[in-house]
Amino acid sequence: MASTLDQQALAAASAQHPKLQHITYTYGTAGFRTEADLLDSVMFRVGLLAVLRSKNLKGKAIGVMVTASHNPEKDNGVKLVDPMGEMLHGSWEPYATQLANAQTDDLLLAALDSIVKATGTDLSQPAHVVYGHDTRPSCKPLVRALVDGLSSATFGSEAPKVELVNAGLVTTPQLHYLVRCLNTADSPDPYGEPTIDGYYRKLAAAYTELSASRASGHKPSPFGLRGRELLPAITVDCANGVGAPKLKEFVKVIGTDYLPVIVVRDNTTTAGQLNLNCGADFVKTQQRAPLGVKPIAWQRYASFDGDADRIVYYYADADGVFHLLDGDKIATLAAGFIMDLVKDAGLDDKVKVGVVQTAYANGASTKYLTEVLGVPVTCVPTGVKHLHHAAESYDIGVYFEANGHGTVLFSPSTLAGIRSSLDSATSSPAADESQLAARTNLRALTELINQTVGDALSDMLLVETVLLHRQWTPAQWDRAYTDYPNRLVKVLVNDRHAFETTDAERKLVKPEGLQAKIDALCKEVDGGRSFVRPSGTEDCVRVYAEATTRQAADDLVNKAAYLVFDEAGGKGTRPASGFF
Numbered sequence: 001m002a003s004t005l006d007q008q009a010l011a012a013a014s015a016q017h018p019k020l021q022h023i024t025y026t027y028g029t030a031g032f033r034t035e036a037d038l039l040d041s042v043m044f045r046v047g048l049l050a051v052l053r054s055k056n057l058k059g060k061a062i063g064v065m066v067t068a069s070h071n072p073e074k075d076n077g078v079k080l081v082d083p084m085g086e087m088l089h090g091s092w093e094p095y096a097t098q099l100a101n102a103q104t105d106d107l108l109l110a111a112l113d114s115i116v117k118a119t120g121t122d123l124s125q126p127a128h129v130v131y132g133h134d135t136r137p138s139c140k141p142l143v144r145a146l147v148d149g150l151s152s153a154t155f156g157s158e159a160p161k162v163e164l165v166n167a168g169l170v171t172t173p174q175l176h177y178l179v180r181c182l183n184t185a186d187s188p189d190p191y192g193e194p195t196i197d198g199y200y201r202k203l204a205a206a207y208t209e210l211s212a213s214r215a216s217g218h219k220p221s222p223f224g225l226r227g228r229e230l231l232p233a234i235t236v237d238c239a240n241g242v243g244a245p246k247l248k249e250f251v252k253v254i255g256t257d258y259l260p261v262i263v264v265r266d267n268t269t270t271a272g273q274l275n276l277n278c279g280a281d282f283v284k285t286q287q288r289a290p291l292g293v294k295p296i297a298w299q300r301y302a303s304f305d306g307d308a309d310r311i312v313y314y315y316a317d318a319d320g321v322f323h324l325l326d327g328d329k330i331a332t333l334a335a336g337f338i339m340d341l342v343k344d345a346g347l348d349d350k351v352k353v354g355v356v357q358t359a360y361a362n363g364a365s366t367k368y369l370t371e372v373l374g375v376p377v378t379c380v381p382t383g384v385k386h387l388h389h390a391a392e393s394y395d396i397g398v399y400f401e402a403n404g405h406g407t408v409l410f411s412p413s414t415l416a417g418i419r420s421s422l423d424s425a426t427s428s429p430a431a432d433e434s435q436l437a438a439r440t441n442l443r444a445l446t447e448l449i450n451q452t453v454g455d456a457l458s459d460m461l462l463v464e465t466v467l468l469h470r471q472w473t474p475a476q477w478d479r480a481y482t483d484y485p486n487r488l489v490k491v492l493v494n495d496r497h498a499f500e501t502t503d504a505e506r507k508l509v510k511p512e513g514l515q516a517k518i519d520a521l522c523k524e525v526d527g528g529r530s531f532v533r534p535s536g537t538e539d540c541v542r543v544y545a546e547a548t549t550r551q552a553a554d555d556l557v558n559k560a561a562y563l564v565f566d567e568a569g570g571k572g573t574r575p576a577s578g579f580f
């Protein structure tokens with residue numbers, strides 16, 4: 001007999017997590033995100049939805065991550081992870097929003113019922129959910145609400161028990177990794193051991209192999225750097241978040257010989273420190289080192305964000321001038337290296353590399369990718385869910401947002417091709433030692449890179465690998481192209497939902513008439529480019545501008561931001577001296 005909703009039990013459980021009547025929730029760029037105090041009912045209901053999603057996929061493991069990533073510590077959030085470790089399928093986002101906004105327990109039951117019907121979910125299927133959280137103090141009660149939802153979603157005595165795995169304190173990408181491992185464990189292509197230790201060992205083995213092979217594996221530096229063996233230590237700012245304990249755990253596994261790291265901003269116990277004046281978002285938007293960190297000239301520095309799914313690099317020159325190596329720089333570094341490896345491996349007639357960016361990508365990076373590397377570039381809306389999807393259309397898809405969120409995807413046929421090229425019985429055995437080395441390195445890269453989602457740790461190892469093989473300093477990496485001066489600011493408005501965009505968010509459709517005025521501002525500036533979009537993770541509108549000079553970019557961003565503030569419902573006091 002097919003199971004049905006156990007209305008009474010569900011209503012009783014839901015009554016413990018009443019919805020706040022005055023709030024409308026939206027499943028945004030990366031799930032639900034708002035002040036932690038407002039999220040109890042959302043957590044409970046996400047628990048219900050996770051079970052439904054798993055049942056809908058015949059018991060495949062679904063992930064739930066409780067985090068608000070780069071947002072301030074007072075915020076929290078939750079997002080669902082689909083079976084291959086990718087973000088929740090877009091077609092289910094409206095269901096999440098529908099459940100979160102049901103005003104009463106009865107309406108919640110009705111919403112559940114309609115989702116079960118609309119998705120054709122068989123409630124008698126098993127369900128399997130793995131959940132984890134970051135270091136925010138608010139996670140504890142919110143995880144309890146989530147577990148209440150997960151445990152209440154039994155859907156009657158006939159339904160099989162929901163299998164729950166508590167991953168505990170994890171980085172967001174570790175949770176994504178676990179989900180994929182659980183779902184591929186018995187497949188011909190298992191992703192890895194479904195434990196955090198298994199994650200560390202997988203990355204450590206790949207990085208060790210790539211480090212050991214650097215001598216034979218790749219071209220020496222075109223800049224004729226003096227012979228340097230391993231790279232000197234890198235200083236990593238962990239945003240006072242979960243990346244700190246996790247990076248330290250990883251270093252214990254791989255050893256400091258392979259990865260000499262100085263960990264800073266690792267205070268996860270003092271209230272209010274998370275993402276405060278540090279972390280990838282601060283460094284990228286402020287275009288400066290974390291407060292209190294004075295970079296030593298020419299050394300490598302990196303910043304993770306609060307849940308360790310983003311990374312940016314930076315260094316200072318001899319005059320102490322700060323230089324940012326953001327997601328665009330990482331994308332170009334990775335794409336160039338992978339393209340060379342594919343060529344050296346003799347696979348370039350079969351394997352095509354492509355890059356995916358968003359409107360935030362610096363114009364100079366797109367120019368470099370298309371004109372110098374000759375690689376196709378796709379532009380999509382903000383949100384790794386969009387980039388990930390677009391990258392799947394390439395044999396090897398490199399995707400990075402300028403904010404440092406990204407990874408590299410290898411298509412199933414490319415993975416199979418790389419593996420079979422290493423098989424001595426294959427029809428295309430390696431022609432020589434260097435071709436074999438390139439193929440071996442490519443295979444190790446597929447293990448090093450967390451292909452489920454952007455991962456600060458895995459991305460750092462990717463960058464370190466390229467720098468090691470190229471024998472490049474960060475300054476040499478930076479020479480590929482020079483960023484156009486740019487600025488990104490936030491404008492608080494009464495209703496960010498009044499803003500609608502098109503053309504991969506490069507143009508505003510609403511409020512009507514605003515885009516034409518922004519275009520007019522851009523025309524007055526040499527190399528002027530500016531766009532406006534509502535944030536999907538914060539209650540604000542983001543305004544971006546770039547131009548050929550710093551002054552022009554700063555002026556342009558302020559003028560565009562004032563336009564937004566004055567003509568589209570700016571909230572609070574009009575900032576007298578600009579927006580940054």
Ligand code: G16
Nearest residue numbers: 029030069070383384535536537538
């Ligand atoms: C999330 C998304 C990213 C996005 C960022 C900012 O990052 O995963 O793809 O770039 O939010 O989005 P928005 O501009 O819409 O606020 P994270 O690191 O906060 O999870």
